[in-house]
Amino acid sequence: MDFTDFVFIKGNGLKGFVDAGLETLPQQYIQPPEQRFDLSQVITEESLPLIDVSNWDDPEVAKSICEAASKWGFFQIINHGITMEALESMKSAVHGFFGLPNDERRKYWKGQSISDTAYLKTSFIPEKEKVLEWKDTLCFRFIPGDDESSSLWPPVCKDQVLDYMKRAETIIKRLLEVLLKSLNVKEIDKPTEYVLMGSLLINLNYYPHCPNPELTAGLGPHADGSTITILLQDDIGGLDVRGTDGEGWIHVPPVEGALVVNVGDVLQIMSNDRYKSIEHRVVANRSKNRVSIPIFVSPGAEALIGPLPEVVASGEQLVYKQVAYKDYLNGFFS
Numbered sequence: 242m243d244f245t246d247f248v249f250i251k252g253n254g255l256k257g258f259v260d261a262g263l264e265t266l267p268q269q270y271i272q273p274p275e276q277r278f279d280l281s282q283v284i285t286e287e288s289l290p291l292i293d294v295s296n297w298d299d300p301e302v303a304k305s306i307c308e309a310a311s312k313w314g315f316f317q318i319i320n321h322g323i324t325m326e327a328l329e330s331m332k333s334a335v336h337g338f339f340g341l342p343n344d345e346r347r348k349y350w351k352g353q354s355i356s357d358t359a360y361l362k363t364s365f366i367p368e369k370e371k372v373l374e375w376k377d378t379l380c381f382r383f384i385p386g387d388d389e390s391s392s393l394w395p396p397v398c399k400d401q402v403l404d405y406m407k408r409a410e411t412i413i414k415r416l417l418e419v420l421l422k423s424l425n426v427k428e429i430d431k432p433t434e435y436v437l438m439g440s441l442l443i444n445l446n447y448y449p450h451c452p453n454p455e456l457t458a459g460l461g462p463h464a465d466g467s468t469i470t471i472l473l474q475d476d477i478g479g480l481d482v483r484g485t486d487g488e489g490w491i492h493v494p495p496v497e498g499a500l501v502v503n504v505g506d507v508l509q510i511m512s513n514d515r516y517k518s519i520e521h522r523v524v525a526n527r528s529k530n531r532v533s534i535p536i537f538v539s540p541g542a543e544a545l546i547g548p549l550p551e552v553v554a555s556g557e558q559l560v561y562k563q564v565a566y567k568d569y570l571n572g573f574f575s
């Protein structure tokens with residue numbers, strides 16, 4: 242079987258390739274020795290905060306969130322209000338989509354998708370990558386209040402994605418309010434909301450089981466280009482975050498009912514480095530098919546990003562100049 246033809250041109254993705262019966266890792270996925278994940282670097286002395294947000298108005302909750310965002314750039318929240326059933330149903334929907342026959346999934350393959358706002362891809366930017374990442378992703382662009390945009394989404398997961406997004410939006414707003422309040426932003430007005438969360442993307446990640454997880458990357462080390470990211474992961478594990486020493490990695494353990502929250506580059510910039518956008522990675526799994534669902538909360542397409550006036554008012558030195566988010570993204574994807 243010709244790998245490129247089968248996976249990219251025919252649009253079967255990595256999932257289709259693994260289903261076809263795979264015993265060894267294709268060379269496209271083999272990382273050079275110096276890039277391979279050294280699992281001995283995973284440190285167990287540190288762990289990320291787990292924050293109970295049942296009362297968002299509690300100053301202690303706000304304090305924990307802002308401290309976590311400054312120190313680790315990552316934390317998990319529980320009792321956030323999204324029911325266990327809704328979380329389970331979202332994860333099952335991912336398995337539902339990736340469990341479809343190849344020719345059903347292929348209808349959404351990037352470049353030929355039947356929907357303008359949903360597409361399936363493999364790896365990150367396979368045309369540009371030297372080594373591919375061990376995952377497929379179904380991406381959705383979410384336009385609130387626009388029912389038309391979801392009309393051609395895959396029926397197997399459409400309602401779950403819409404329902405989950407609606408529930409998640411409440412949490413996103415709460416998180417941003419708390420994080421910005423501590424930067425002296427008293428109220429998030431419409432223009433600021435556009436800069437913080439003018440664009441919402443949700444990804445359905447599928448990391449198939451992998452014959453040689455030690456040779457490849459589920460997802461290579463990266464920081465998110467978002468304002469914040471809210472991630473739902475299943476119970477398999479694989480996500481690691483850079484420790485505060487900048488060398489080791491901390492495992493993000495799956496916690497039932499929890500959501501992982503991380504600061505992206507945009508919030509680091511807007512907070513003039515108060516909050517940290519931290520590198521993270523995903524280790525592939527030898528026997529299990531892992532799913533994860535990040536929501537990338539990002540600026541609107543026309544937004545300008547730079548340190549917030551409220552932060553600068555304190556007289557601190559500006560770490561960043563203002564840039565158009567578009568120009569920033571061009572750098573991110575090249």
Ligand SMILES: O=C(O)CCC(=O)C(=O)O
Pocket residue numbers: 444446460465472474479480521523532533534535
């Ligand atoms: O799958 C995960 O746990 C993390 C995904 C992630 O970091 C990303 O998609 O940017």
Ligand SMILES: [Fe+2]
Pocket residue numbers: 463464465521
């Ligand atoms: Fe990420």
